[in-house]
Amino acid sequence: MSPAPPHIAGTTTLPELTLRGMILGALLTVVFTASNVYLGLKVGLTFSSSIPAAVISMAVLRALRGGNILENNMVQTQASAAGTLSSIIFVLPGLLMIGHWHGFPFWQTLGICGAGGMLGVMFTIPLRRAMVVNSDLPYPEGVAAAEILRIGSAPLDGIEGERTAADASGSVSAGAGANGADANAGTSAQSEIGARDIAFGGIVAALFTFATTGLKIFGESITAWVPAGTAVFRLTTGFSLALIGAGYLIGIVAGLAILLGIVLTWGVAVPILTATTIHPADPSISSFATGLWAHKVRFIGAGTIGVAAVWTLISLAKPMIDGVKASFAAFGHARRRRENALAADRTDEDLAPHWIILVTFVLVAIWLVTFGAFLSDAPLTFRVVGSLVLCGVVFAVVFGFLVAAACGYMAGLVGSSTSPISGIGIVAVILVSLLILGVSQASGLLASDEGRQLAIALALFTTSAVIAVATISNDNLQDLKTGWLVGATPWRQQVALLIGCVVGAAVIPPVLNLLYHAYGFAGALPHAGMDPSQALSAPQATLMTAIATGIFTHQLDWSMLGIGVALGVVLILIDMALARRGGTARLPVIAVGIGIYLPPTIGTTLVIGAVLGWWIERALKRRAKARKIDYQEFADHANRRGVLLASGLIVGESLIGVVIAGVVGFTGKDAPLAVVGNGFAPASEWLALAVFALVCLVFARRVLAAAR
Known part of the structure; x- marks a missing residue:
C-alpha cells in the first residue's frame, strides 16, 4: 500500500526534542506515573496518558509563546512512555505480599523497570x-493523539504552503494562507478549552475523592447481600469517578463483557459455591462469600484471561511473523540508504542499528546486575546464584522479545488500552515458575520454606521484567504511529521514549513506597493496627502471586484454572461465531475474565462508565438525526470533550489519592483528615450515591453541550 504523507513534510525541519520539551515531559511524567500507579494498585487498570499529555503540552507551550506540533508530540511521547511503564505494578507488589521485600528498593526497582x-x-x-508506515493496522490511540495534535497546534507560516504544493490531495490544514491568523486563534482556543476540560474533570474528581478517602463524609461503595437459602448473591457498586472515566474510555462492548464476568461470578459461581460449601460458624455471609471468590472463583478469571491471551497470540502469529520479516528487510534497506547518504527524509530515520545493538547489550548487562543484586542475600553458592540469574535474564529477554512483537501488533489492532497485558503476565508467571522449578530441583533450593519463597520471588521478579518490555512495546508503536502522522523524526521519538522510561522508572519506587506505607496492599500491611478494608487491592499482583505460590507449593487450584480455560474456549468460539456473522457485535474474552477477577465494586463502576458513554452516544445520534446532519461531524467536539473529561477524572482522583497517602504516611494515622466517625457510614453511602449520580449527570450534560 502507499502510505499517506505526514502532516509536516520530511524536508521541513522544526524544533522537536527541545530542552524545555524534555523538562515539561518529565514533569508530566511524574504526574501521570503517580496517577497510573495509584489507579493500577486500587482497581487493576491504567490509562493512556497520550491525549491528556498532548493537550497540556499545547496549552503550556502556547502560554510560553512557542511550541509546534512536533515539539508537542515529543512531550506526549515522553509522558506516555512513563505512564505506560507504571503497569509494572501488576507484579512487583507480590514481592511484599510473600514477605520477600518490606519496601521497594530504589535501585533494583529502577533497574528492572527502566531497563x-x-x-x-x-x-x-x-x-x-x-x-x-506500510500497515493497515488502525492504532486507535495513536491516530486519536495525532488528531488532537493537528487540531490543537496552530498552523506554521510557510509550512502549510509547502504542504499544499507537496500534497495536491488537500490534506493541509484549513488555516493556511490568508486565514492563518484566524486558524491560530481558533486552535489556540481549542487547546485552552481542552486544558480546561481536563482541569474541570480533575478538580471535580479530586474534591469528590477528598470527601471520600480524606474527610470520610462519602462512602466508597454500597453493597446489598442477598441470601437465597444457603446461596449468597451480591449487588454492589463503587463510587470512584476515576472508574467512571475509565469505563467511558473502554466503551460499551468491553463494558458489557465485564458485566458478563460479574454476572457469571456473583450471579452463578459464588452462589453455587456458597450453596455447596459448608458454612463456617463464625464468619458473616459477606466474609464467607468474599473468601470463596478470592481463593477459588478468581482463578476462573485467571484461566479465562490466560487462554484468551494465548489465543490472541496464535491468531496473530502469521501476520505478526510476516510483519517482522518485512520490518527487518526494510530496516536493512534503510541502513544501506543511510550508509550511502541517500536518505534525505528525516521522517524515515530510526536509531542507527549499531546504537540499537549497543544499547540492547548495555540494558541486558544492567538486568544481569539487577538480578544479581536481587539474589545477593540468598544463602546460596555462587554457582547456583549464577544459574538462577542467567535463567531469569535469558527467559526475560527471549520471552520479552517475542512478546514485544506480539504486543506491538495487538496494540495496532485493538489499541494499547485493550491489549491483554494481564493475560501475558499470567502466561509468563506460569512458564517462568515451571522453568525455575525445574532448575531449582537439582540445587535443593526448594527443600526449605526460605528457598521456596526465594524461588517464588525470582519468578515474580522475572515476570515484572517481561511486563516492563510488553507495556512499552504497546506504547512505542502507538507513539510512532502518532509521530508518522504528524511528521515527526522517528529516532528523536525513540530517544524521547527512552528518556520517558528512565524518568518513569525513577518515579515508580518512591510512589510505591508512599502508597504501601499509607494504605498497605491486600495481604501485606506494613504496620500493626491498619484497616485491611483501606488496603489497595493490587488485583493482578495478588493473582500472579497466588499462581506462582501455588506452583511452587503444589497447591495451585488447577481445577478452577481449568474451568476458566474451558470458559475462555467457549467464549472464544462465541466471539468467532459473532465475527463470521459480520457487524459490530463482538465478545472481548479478556474483558470477561477481568470482570471475574476484579472486585465487583470496581467492575460495576466500570460498567456504569461504559453505559454512560453509550447513553451519550445515543443522545448525540438522535440529535444529529433530528437536525439531518452527519453524526461524525456533529459529535466530533463532544467525543473529544468526553475523552478529556474522562482523563481529567482519572488524573484528579489518582493525584489526590497520592496526596492523601502522603498525609497518612506523615501523620502515621489511617484517617487523619476524617471529620465523621464509623457511625456515619450508612448515611455516607447514600450521600455518596446521590453526589455520584449528580456528577455523572453533569458529565453527560457537559459532553452533550460540546456537540456542534
Missing part, C-alpha cells in the same frame, strides 16, 4: 516501517 522499558523500545524499532 525493561528501554528494551521494549529497542525490540520494536525494527517493526516501525512494516507495522506503522
